[in-house]
Amino acid sequence: MERETPADPACGRFAALVHDRVDGTLEPGLREELDAHLRQCPACRALDADLIALRRAAAELPDFTPRAEVWERLSQRLAGEIAARPRHVWTGTRVALAMAATLVVAVSASVWFIRNPAPAPQASAAPSGAPAAGVIQSKDALVQDVDEHLRIADEHYVKAIAGLEQVVKSGESALDPALAATLQKNLGVIDQAITESREAIKTQPNSQLAQTSLFEALRQKVALLEDTVALINVMRKGDQAGAAKILGGLSKS
C-alpha cells in the first residue's frame, strides 16, 4: 500500500505525463524523466497504479440487458414503419415475380417434349445395355431438373403473392368497402383454382395441363393483386380518372 504523502507542486506536470503513459501517447523522449520521477515520488506512483486499474476496469465494464418490453415496443414501431414504406416489399415482390416468370418460360417449352418423347430407337441397335440405360438416366435427370425449376418458380410466385398481399393489406383501407369485398371474392375464386390445380398435380404429377393451370392461376392472382395495389395508390392520391381506368381493366379481366 502506498503511503499518503503531500502532493509535490511539480507533480502536476508529471500527472499529465502519467495520463499520457497510461493512454500509450507519452512521447518517447519523456519516458526516462517520468520513470525517474516515479521512482522517487510515491504519490505519482500511486496515480500511475490507479489509472492503470481504472482503465482496465473501465474497458471491462459489462453490458446491460434491456427489458423484454423494449423489443416489444420497438417491433411495434418497426411494424408501423414497414407499413408506411411498402417499397421494400414491393421491390422484393418484383424480383420474385421476374424470377418466377423467367423460370416458367425457360422450362415450359421443354416439358411436353421431355414427358412425351419421340419413340426410342430399338434396344437391339445398341451394342450393350449401358448406353440405353444412360439415355434413360439422362431423361430422368432432365425431368427432375424441370420439376425442380417448376417447384422454384412456384415458390417465387408464392413469395411474390405474399409480398403483394402484404402491400394490399397495409393499404386496403384506401379502397371502397364494396370494391374491397368484390376483389376479395375474385381472389377467392382464383385461390380455389390454385388449390384444385395443386390437387391435380398431386394425383397426376406428370400432367402438363395441371401444371399449366396452376401457373395460369398464379399469374391471374398476381395480376389482380398488382391491379389492386395500383388502385390503392391512385385512390390515396385522389386520382379518380386513374382509378376509373384501372377499374375498367379489372371488369374486363
Added chain:
Amino acid sequence: MAMIPSDRTEATRADREIVRRCRRGEPGAFEELYKRYGSRLYTVAYRMTGSAADAEDLVQDMFLQVYRRLDSFRGEAALGTWLHRLAINTCLDFVRSKQGRRQRMTDTVDDLEALEAPAAGPWRPDAALDRMDLERAIAQLPPSYRRAFLLHDVEGLEHHEIGEALGIAEGTSKSLLFKARTRLRTLLRGREFGGAAQPARAAAAAGEAGRPGER
C-alpha cells in the same frame, strides 16, 4: 472482451448475413440483429444518459435509424463499429438537446473542483476495482466529464474522434478526460461516498430502481 481473429472473421460473416437478410425483409432477421447488438447499444445509451427510461427510448430510436439506413451500410466498417457510431451520435444529440443549458452551468462549478491537485492515498491495493463502485462513480460525474470518460476509456474512441463527436478541440477532450479520471479517483477512494454519494448508495441498497439488468 476482445475477440481472437477467427472469432472476428466469423462475427463479420455472421454480420454480413444478418444485414443481407434484413435487407431482404426476411422475418426474424431484424430481431436477430437486435438480439446481437441491442445490449451493446442500450448500454451506451444507459451510461451516456444515466437513465434506464431514456436509454430504452434511445435504443428504439437507434434501431429505427438502423432500419432506415441499412441500405446505406456499405460494409466499409464493421457492422458493430457502424452501429456503435450511430449509437454514440444518437446519444449525443439527445443529451445536447436535453441537458445543454443545465450541463454548461454544472461544468463551470466542476471545472474549479477538478483543478485541485490529485491527492495521494490508499487505492484499494489488494482488490480489483469494484465495477459497481465504478458505475456509481461514473454516474456522479458532471455530464461533460462523464461523456469524455465513457467515450475514451469505456467505448475506446480517440481524442480526435471525441472532439469531432462533441464539437470540441482535441485538447479539450484530453482535459475533460484528465479531470474525469481525477474526480473518479477521488470518488473511488471513498472521500465522497460518505457525503455527496450517500443518496446513490441508499438507492442502490433499496434495489436500484430504474437500473437495468446486467448481462
